[in-house]
Amino acid sequence: MVMRMSTLFLRTLREDPVDAEVVSHKLLVRAGYVRRAAPGIYSWLPLGYRVLRKVEQIVREEMDAIGAQEVHFPALLPREPYEATNRWTEYGPNLFRVKDRKEGDYLLGPTHEEMFTLLVKDLYSSYKDLPLSLYQIQTKYRDEQRPRAGILRGREFVMKDSYSFDISDEAFKASYDAHRAAYIKIFDRLGLDYVIVAAMSGAMGGSASEEFLANAASGEDTYVRSPGGYAANVEAVVTPVPPPVPYDDAPEAHVEDTPDTPTIETLVGHLNERFPRVDRPWSAADTLKNVLVMLRHPDGTREPLAIGVPGDREIDEKRLTAQVEPATVEPFGDDDFRAHPLLAKGYIGPGVLGEKNASGIRFLVDPRVVDGTRWVTGADQAGRHVLDLVAGRDFTPDGTIEAAEVRAGDPAPDGSGPLELARGIEMGHIFQLGRKYSEALGLQVLDENGKLVTVTMGSYGVGVSRAVAAIVENSHDEQGIVWPREVSPADVHLVATGKDEAVFAAAGELADELERSGVTVLYDDRRGVSPGVKFKDSELVGVPTIVVVGRGLADGLVEVKDRRTGERTEIPLAEAVGHLRSVVLRS
Amino acid sequence: MVMRMSTLFLRTLREDPVDAEVVSHKLLVRAGYVRRAAPGIYSWLPLGYRVLRKVEQIVREEMDAIGAQEVHFPALLPREPYEATNRWTEYGPNLFRVKDRKEGDYLLGPTHEEMFTLLVKDLYSSYKDLPLSLYQIQTKYRDEQRPRAGILRGREFVMKDSYSFDISDEAFKASYDAHRAAYIKIFDRLGLDYVIVAAMSGAMGGSASEEFLANAASGEDTYVRSPGGYAANVEAVVTPVPPPVPYDDAPEAHVEDTPDTPTIETLVGHLNERFPRVDRPWSAADTLKNVLVMLRHPDGTREPLAIGVPGDREIDEKRLTAQVEPATVEPFGDDDFRAHPLLAKGYIGPGVLGEKNASGIRFLVDPRVVDGTRWVTGADQAGRHVLDLVAGRDFTPDGTIEAAEVRAGDPAPDGSGPLELARGIEMGHIFQLGRKYSEALGLQVLDENGKLVTVTMGSYGVGVSRAVAAIVENSHDEQGIVWPREVSPADVHLVATGKDEAVFAAAGELADELERSGVTVLYDDRRGVSPGVKFKDSELVGVPTIVVVGRGLADGLVEVKDRRTGERTEIPLAEAVGHLRSVVLRS
Missing domain, CATH: 3.90.960.10 (YbaK/aminoacyl-tRNA synthetase-associated domain)
Incomplete structure (x- = not known):
């Protein structure tokens, strides 16, 4: 269905929101994608929700492609399993805790390791049931001390979290690698500029982990890279230990x-x-x-x-x-x-x-x-x-202890040269949980010899709502957002200018024809709004292809503009559908 | 992608869950659609989540069709707006209240009237902006005193809530009627047996309202109907007032x-x-x-x-x-x-x-x-x-006060005959909010004469997760669930029986061909599971068309069984794809 700006619930703003520090926050609010409901808590407006659902769909497709199965857990969770793994306490003030009417303790889930572990324990009992990967795309909660940066770091956010279950550490390797490959596809499709770095696993427990960071000066994560290809989150950098120094001839202290x-x-x-x-x-x-x-x-x-x-x-x-x-x-x-x-x-x-x-x-x-x-x-x-x-x-x-700062020029631990520092936004995290959760909650299955074996787990996250902001951090200019085609709220932003009813008639018909041919259209059909305002809005909103129907129509021409390059071409109206289809499908 | 039961995260159960009172609860748990996480809080397993998303999609399509625009609000909401409308207090113990790390008061949204009102106030200011209808499909919370009946009445549930904004009560009528028509389409597509009854509006405020009730003996709502077509929730029944009785000749008390x-x-x-x-x-x-x-x-x-x-x-x-x-x-x-x-x-x-x-x-x-x-x-x-x-x-x-019980045989208030009582599940509720929320939160727009006018609102809900259970209440038999085709987790349940590898090869090929032709398949490819168990599972799971590849294959035949009628037909394997496509598309 053509989205018509005359009725679309959208008001672009000329001023940055006062509390906005980073560019994605400013642009997503100004362009009418999100709106603040409380500190660190945002509402998604129609255009924003479309983008969010496109990101979700990309994540879903790539998870399905590796055989992960989608489930959906509640956000409101009972205390007991989190007590068993000690996370009820460990999470400290980051956890939203809730009491029900019977004074029962609940929490708003920050991640769901416990629940997935218990679910698998509930239904599975044999090595024949494994391997298994389950995922969900779900709303998560974390009571950040300083929610900032809009939806980059909110207190309520959407995450894809998945969990793998394997009979052994060796078998786990394949689940880990499959997720790693899927994540590469996901972040490629999202059009992000990202790096994969070695990482600490944090409160999740476990031993091996990697992070996917979107390069951005506004990122909260600092990472290092070497000319030889080493890359690690700064928390994970291991200092090369120099050899001992002989001290036989050292003076006395x-x-x-x-x-x-x-x-x-x-x-x-x-x-x-x-x-x-x-x-x-x-x-x-x-x-x-x-x-x-x-x-x-x-x-x-x-x-x-x-x-x-x-x-x-x-x-x-x-x-x-x-x-x-x-x-x-x-x-x-x-x-x-x-x-x-x-x-x-x-x-x-x-x-x-x-x-x-x-x-x-x-x-x-x-x-x-x-x-x-x-x-x-x-x-x-x-x-x-x-x-x-x-x-x-x-x-x-x-x-x-690895507590000293890492500095540009420090040697990479693997000898691959001097380190360089950069900043990024954590977009994905894959890690080996080992048996921390399966042990705490008793997830065991019978192996081939009828012996009980504790299951090896992996845990994998993608920041889905955060991705919307990270994409904007990676892809914008002075005028506004520049969406990668796969996540754009529409394929084409069609602008009708002037007062001539023939222009609106032709543009309306073009919009309908495009939708019928599978090209989604955001159509600026507003009357009494100047071409300047419409062009500004189209740059701000960031649909990758802008089509202008205006004065050229007298000569049977419309203008097609590439939002990213600014390149303009005039094409006959009659060829517009075919041309735009090829532009949309080609990219 | 073919769902293969050999790897699908599904374990059907022979026993009803101990806490289950109603048939939908029993069947949805036994057939592996949902699993209890805490009282009134459920997790969706792969098949269940597919059904839930199909219901969501039907609701989305019908809301889009009437021009309602999809947005998405947080579930964690600040106290202040709910204080302004007094609902922070009025909701009493039904509201989950949350404190953040700074002792700020939040709630888990039971419905979102306040937030929608504020959002529209935030962006809109003129009669030209109206009418407007916004909706979301979102997770809601209500701390029920006795959560029961599985997902029929949970404490965390998915709801579609929409809100209409109009310049006047007259204009509101069109928004209300559009929603009413959309709801009829939704509940028809969901295959529900339902009635539309006059209703009280409850804590929502407002004056006129109707409920969509799915007929079910397990329903918590009692409604009445008359031969003449009167139908009302029992709470809304108005007692016909008899004329006064002359008492001049009455003895003294x-x-x-x-x-x-x-x-x-x-x-x-x-x-x-x-x-x-x-x-x-x-x-x-x-x-x-x-x-x-x-x-x-x-x-x-x-x-x-x-x-x-x-x-x-x-x-x-x-x-x-x-x-x-x-x-x-x-x-x-x-x-x-x-x-x-x-x-x-x-x-x-x-x-x-x-x-x-x-x-x-x-x-x-x-x-x-x-x-x-x-x-x-x-x-x-x-x-x-x-x-x-x-x-x-x-x-x-x-x-x-209208507090006395309504009894079968009581006269309908409109004179349309004696009332009959029946029970139903509230699936949808549409009501005129009037200006309760817009007044409390100051939502005004300028009218044609430049005068500030308080906006007239409507509020409309569909129980999305509840619908999954209500459909099962309406559509099951002794053996299990019978899904209406539009919400079934698959179009075809394909069962391969026996030990003959040729059977599994033919069935696997048929499954792939069906998926390629747009027919979704749940394929029971389990080895070492008896035909009896597979047939029982297929009846329990409830996909409307069951295809058996087994002994008949020697003669080039497969069996097609209609889950609802039990009718079986043998057809040549070679014609199976065409036949099944027509069955799926026809229904």
């Missing part, structure tokens, strides 16, 4: 007065002034910075943690968070310092840190702090530092 | 001792024994029964209410509830009697009731209690009744 040097900068200045080196000046990289944080565990308890990193690197909060999950990271406050009087703020050193040491505070260091490396670090007294402190000789940390 | 007569039955017995009448014996219809209830108002306050009905009729709780909405009805307990010592339990009479009377308790009577009618009723003292008490002479109630 010695404590020096370093008054007023609570920062790395002041310390390095002091070292170069008072202890100048012959070969090269002291730099931040020679110092070991010991940072204190508090971990908040899911059960509410707090635990202090000391992290030692080379002084030229900051702690990357996201990398640290990924390492300590499900605990969260809180600042180590003044009260905490008072509770640990051995810690000399600004001059903290390994002398008191570590579980075997005076403070009893767990002490993890950057993987670069290998045995034999020599450091300047705090001497645990205000105004004093220790020099020539050798790791492995003078102190032994409790372990290592 | 007199109080009599009636010891041990706290019930109507004992009272009537006593009257016939002690005060026998010449013309006819006393019956329950001669007595006026005064029933006390407590109303609980949305703000939590309680108010006593006395209702006087002829002693031969019970109070119908649903009719009473519909009358007092948004208040709810609670029992008048012993504590309440203690708080009102004037009320003599079992012997309550109009002597103390009514706002102008001693008790100050509001007193409403059945519409049959017209002036001049003569009653035996309580004398407000234990063991005593008053006789010859004349309405309008001896007592004046505060008004009337």
Whole structure:
């Protein structure tokens, strides 16, 4: 059915919404695709819902193609299964919790691992039933602390989540690979500019995972890539560990007065002034910075943690968070310092840190702090530092942690060259869950020998509503959205200009003919609206092919404009249907 | 794509689920369409989700056909708009309320009047923008006190809700009629056996409404119909008011001792024994029964209410509830009697009731209690009744109320004959909202004269997930479900029997050919499953056409069975595709 703008529930806006930070948010609201209902919660207007359903359909087709079967779970879920896997607690304030009239505990599902596991347990019992992949396209909830960026990160959103069930880790590999291949097809069809990166699996549990990131400066995920093809989410980057350094001829550690040097900068200045080196000046990289944080565990308890990193690197909060999950990271406050009087703020050193040491505070260091490396670090007294402190000789940390920032130029862990940093939007995530959920919920089947085997699971997500925004991030210009053809709300945006009724008659007929031939049409049939406003709206709305019926009609011509390139061609009205069909089908 | 039962996520069950009361619940679970996740909350399995989506598509097509535009609102909604219309309170415990991490109040939408009103207010401002009809097919929540009957009455369910916006009540009429016509098409296509009845509008507000009820003994709605074509939900039945009775020659009221007569039955017995009448014996219809209830108002306050009905009729709780909405009805307990010592339990009479009377308790009577009618009723003292008490002479109630039960044989209010009672499932509801929501939320547009006019709204619902169950209620037999063709999960259920590989080869080829020719196939390709089990499963699952490839194949024949009639025909395999195409397309 032709969508006529004279009656379409659409009002384009000239002003960006005040709360909009990213371009997709601005354009989707201005072009009348979505409308905010509450923070992080959006309504889909007619054009927007069409795009959303097209994205859903692409995802559905590619999931069906790998034999995944569509089901549909409720969003309102009982607490018990999430209690069994501890996610009721682990999710913390990100989970919307609901009480029913009988004070029963429910939640709004953020993902459905538990429910799928229980459903399969409910119906299946033999290795002959496997492999199995189930999926749903469903509304999810996550109570984000700072919902932002419109539908890029909402609190209610549409996700495709699927789950694979296999008899063994080897068999799982095929399910994983099938999903990976399907995801490539999906994101190709969505017209996204994306990369596949190694990733941490986060609160999902499990061991191996990859993310599909749409390249976008507005993305919340930072990833790295090397010239040799390495790519990873920054949380997943593993620091290459240098070989140990011989330290037989290293001088003994010695404590020096370093008054007023609570920062790395002041310390390095002091070292170069008072202890100048012959070969090269002291730099931040020679110092070991010991940072204190508090971990908040899911059960509410707090635990202090000391992290030692080379002084030229900051702690990357996201990398640290990924390492300590499900605990969260809180600042180590003044009260905490008072509770640990051995810690000399600004001059903290390994002398008191570590579980075997005076403070009893767990002490993890950057993987670069290998045995034999020599450091300047705090001497645990205000105004004093220790020099020539050798790791492995003078102190032994409790372990290592990947918490230091990753910097452009760092070596890729696989030796494929220096890393480059980029930003992306997480569009898909595939990961091996292993047996975390099947063990917690008792999903076992009988194997060929009649023995009970715990099922190996995989979990796979696509951000369906987010994809609509990511596509806009990837595909727009100054004037508005430029939809890839497969997800455009219409194939053709037909604009009738002027006041001549003959123009509207011809355009109306063309619109009907196009629809009959399978080309969907958004028809701007508004009277009394200037051509300028109509052209502006057509650029903003972003249908890839714009057809103008106007003054040229006197000569039997209409104009066809490519929204992306701006290229215009005049063609005879009589050939318009055939021409447009070929344009639509060709792309 | 052919659905193969060897890999389909489906396990039919021989036993009814223990909590199942109605046949659709039993069959949908046993045939593997849905599975319970929590009380009143269901998951859709692959076959069930296919049926659900087919129902959705029928609803979508018919809504599109009347020019309604599809949008999609969130399910998680902010409190404020529902506060403005008072529904935040009025919905009481039926509403799922949610707090977010910032202690903000949200709800899970039961219907979306407020959100649609605000959206239209947001974008539209002129009479030229109207009429407008918007709809969504969306997940809704209602915290039912007794979720029962599987997906017939769930706590999470799928509904199509639409809303019309018109400049005037006259213009609204066309929107209402268009929806009514679309609903007739929808329920016809769904193959439902349904009636359209006059209805109360309930908590929605507004004045005129009709319900579409699927006839089913398991239905929760009772409706009435007359030979002359009157049909109404029992809540909406208006009692024909008899003319006043002259009472000039009526004897004076007199109080009599009636010891041990706290019930109507004992009272009537006593009257016939002690005060026998010449013309006819006393019956329950001669007595006026005064029933006390407590109303609980949305703000939590309680108010006593006395209702006087002829002693031969019970109070119908649903009719009473519909009358007092948004208040709810609670029992008048012993504590309440203690708080009102004037009320003599079992012997309550109009002597103390009514706002102008001693008790100050509001007193409403059945519409049959017209002036001049003569009653035996309580004398407000234990063991005593008053006789010859004349309405309008001896007592004046505060008004009337439609709270007495409707009985088969009662006259239709329009004079179209005696009423018959039947039960149905509410499948659709269309109603005039008037200006309740547009006034509360300030939805006004400029009319032709530049004057602000409050918009007239209509609200229209279809129970989409409920329809799946209602169809089963209407269409099943002892063996299982019998799907109407338009909503069946497949066009053909193809069964290969025996162990002969040639049979499976021929059946597999037939399945592929059918799919290529546009006929969808559920193919039972399971090995090692007996023909008896396969036939039983095919009857249970309910695809309207069953094709058996088995022993007949040796003679080049396959069997085609009509699920509904049981009729079987043998046809040559070579003609099967053509034959089945014609069967599928013809129906």
